[in-house]
Amino acid sequence: MKLKYIVVMAIISMLTYGFTNKKRAENNNNQPEQMNIIKDSLLRHVVLFKFKDDTSKEDIKKVEDAFNALPSKIKQITGYEWGTNNSPEGLDKGFTHCFFLTFKSEADRAIYLPHPDHKAFGDVLGPHLDDVLVLDYWTK
Structure with missing residues (x-):
């Protein structure tokens, strides 16, 4: 059960990370933000x-x-x-x-x-x- 929780949290983190970077790029006149x-x-x-x-x-x-x-x-x-x-x-x-x-x-x-x-x-x-x-x- 803990492993499933860890996997789910990792997926959520990766999805959130991607969404956040996309929003930053959109807020920067569509210029991609450097990592x-x-x-x-x-x-x-x-x-x-x-x-x-x-x-x-x-x-x-x-x-x-x-x-x-x-x-x-x-x-x-x-x-x-x-x-x-x-x-x-x-x-x-x-x-x-x-x-x-x-x-x-x-x-x-x-x-x-x-x-x-x-x-x-x-x-x-x-x-x-x-x-x-x-x-x-x-x-x-």
Whole structure:
């Protein structure tokens, strides 16, 4: 059920994003608006996963391998790192994996999100995902 909710929210976000950009272009004398690029700044895409309790180590490894393959398949990813939680604070709320992607622009991220390889990764992840948290920000 949570996966269906996540998929629905992702679709709504993509549709809203497209509608908003169209309206901005219309409000700008029909001149297409450039997707944001902030000079000397990078767009970070942070993804945290919480796996279902019954997910095997082997299945988690498959998810890790599938995510690790994305930078070689999607050229818009300009930076990538990942790791598992080792914080002693106990504030992780069950999230164990962090994947940290870098894009040069919002346009690059917009290519990544619906990319067929990203969607294929979602098929590998979906059966094992309990929760996900995604934050994007421009570096300062």
